[in-house]
Amino acid sequence: MLPYGRQSIDEEDIRAVVETLRSDWLTTGPMVERFERAVAQRVQAVFAVAVSSGTAALHAAMFALDVGPQDEVILPTLTFAATANGVVYQGGRPVFADVDPSTLLIDPSQAETLITPRTRAIVAVDYAGQPCDYEALRAVARRHGVALVADASHALGAAVGRRPVGCLADLTTFSLHAVKPITSGEGGLVTTDEESLARRIRQFRNHGFATDHYQRGATGAWYSEMTDLGYNYRLTDLQCALGLSQLGKLERWTARRRQIAARYDHRLAGLPGIRPLAVRPEIRHARHLYVVRVDPEVAGIDRGRLFAALRRAGIGVAVHYLPVHLQPFYRQRFGTGPGLCPVAEAASEQILSLPIFPAMTDRDVDAVVAALEAAIPAAKRKLAARRRVTAAPCARPAYGIQPGA
Numbered sequence: 517m518l519p520y521g522r523q524s525i526d527e528e529d530i531r532a533v534v535e536t537l538r539s540d541w542l543t544t545g546p547m548v549e550r551f552e553r554a555v556a557q558r559v560q561a562v563f564a565v566a567v568s569s570g571t572a573a574l575h576a577a578m579f580a581l582d583v584g585p586q587d588e589v590i591l592p593t594l595t596f597a598a599t600a601n602g603v604v605y606q607g608g609r610p611v612f613a614d615v616d617p618s619t620l621l622i623d624p625s626q627a628e629t630l631i632t633p634r635t636r637a638i639v640a641v642d643y644a645g646q647p648c649d650y651e652a653l654r655a656v657a658r659r660h661g662v663a664l665v666a667d668a669s670h671a672l673g674a675a676v677g678r679r680p681v682g683c684l685a686d687l688t689t690f691s692l693h694a695v696k697p698i699t700s701g702e703g704g705l706v707t708t709d710e711e712s713l714a715r716r717i718r719q720f721r722n723h724g725f726a727t728d729h730y731q732r733g734a735t736g737a738w739y740s741e742m743t744d745l746g747y748n749y750r751l752t753d754l755q756c757a758l759g760l761s762q763l764g765k766l767e768r769w770t771a772r773r774r775q776i777a778a779r780y781d782h783r784l785a786g787l788p789g790i791r792p793l794a795v796r797p798e799i800r801h802a803r804h805l806y807v808v809r810v811d812p813e814v815a816g817i818d819r820g821r822l823f824a825a826l827r828r829a830g831i832g833v834a835v836h837y838l839p840v841h842l843q844p845f846y847r848q849r850f851g852t853g854p855g856l857c858p859v860a861e862a863a864s865e866q867i868l869s870l871p872i873f874p875a876m877t878d879r880d881v882d883a884v885v886a887a888l889e890a891a892i893p894a895a896k897r898k899l900a901a902r903r904r905v906t907a908a909p910c911a912r913p914a915y916g917i918q919p920g921a
């Protein structure tokens with residue numbers, strides 16, 4: 517089965533982890549800081565804080581912004597559940613925004629209509645690796661005095677113009693899960709330019725203590741105050757060594773992902789009923805996911821049946837995502853349900869994520885396209901018609917008779 521996403525691990529990654537295993541530090545040690553500094557530099561942020569997962573990064577962001585009971589946080593419903601869960605961990609209420617039908621990114625003007633006196637933040641999600649309209653989102657946030665958070669779990673390596681994702685919002689969160697742009701097994705990051713936010717997140721990942729074990733070792737101090745209730749959300753030195761080694765390959769991998777996406781764009785152009793998502797101008801897409809929409813009227817097959825057919829053909833397609841406001845937990849706890857975000861609800865019936873990952877070959881891409889062509893009735897009809905047209909002129913000389921002769 518060709519998976520929809522897959523990590524790439526080479527000998528250099530393995531060496532980096534093994535070296536750490538032989539060192540004095542397994543968990544919080546020198547690799548954490550080295551990794552954080554490298555990430556901050558890569559995304560042009562002042563601070564990066566490594567945490568144990570992308571989910572922990574979102575939780576930490578909500579904590580740093582003081583989201584609490586009665587507070588509302590606006591976020592797109594077409595995302596992984598963790599984006600909303602981060603708000604709920606803090607006792608806040610997620611307010612689900614709809615998405616733009618062509619890009620499936622949060623629509624800044626629709627999000628603005630959801631702002632109330634209780635809104636603390638907007639969380640934008642760079643769905644599939646495409647950066648949101650941060651200029652418009654920053655303007656909305658500024659106008660209403662709310663914070664802007666980017667859930668860039670899909671978008672390490674993306675940029676708007678020359679500015680990388682990671683420095684475009686007050687706080688940006690990344691995931692280092694195995695299928696994400698780079699991995700540390702499990703892991704996450706928060707980047708920010710604000711020292712007070714970075715400090716709060718550093719404490720939050722270590723039970724709320726003002727200093728960590730490594731810092732106390734360096735200064736010879738034993739005393740540390742716990743000033744907040746935090747968690748154990750630390751990322752280990754082992755994981756940071758892997759993350760740092762992977763970061764060195766991000767540029768090359770993003771370029772390869774973009775090549776694969778371009779090949780899909782080209783090869784899928786004539787396929788009836790299959791339409792890739794639109795790409796905004798002047799952005800650098802990280803291409804974490806390659807998502808198409810299936811129009812059942814044109815294709816002659818719906819997404820569900822196409823999904824099953826591709827799986828049978830060994831193509832590991834996926835669906836990202838069922839809108840969060842339709843998840844049973846959110847329906848029950850917050851009374852959400854169908855009709856709240858009609859664009860996302862309609863899209864979620866049609867979207868399909870095709871395989872894309874750096875080690876995928878051009879032949880793999882062609883195999884996915886061939887499997888689509890074989891599974892889509894309208895494509896088969898079109899192909900058969902083309903064969904008839906191209907076959908006809910060749911057939912004539914064989915009979916030795918010119919048409920009309």
Ligand SMILES: *Cc1c(COP(=O)(O)O)cnc(C)c1O
Pocket residue numbers: 569570571572595596598599641667669670690691692693702703704
């Ligand atoms: C993967 C992901 C997360 C959660 O990250 P983990 O590292 O798996 O905890 C959050 N939001 C989005 C959009 C994601 O894709």
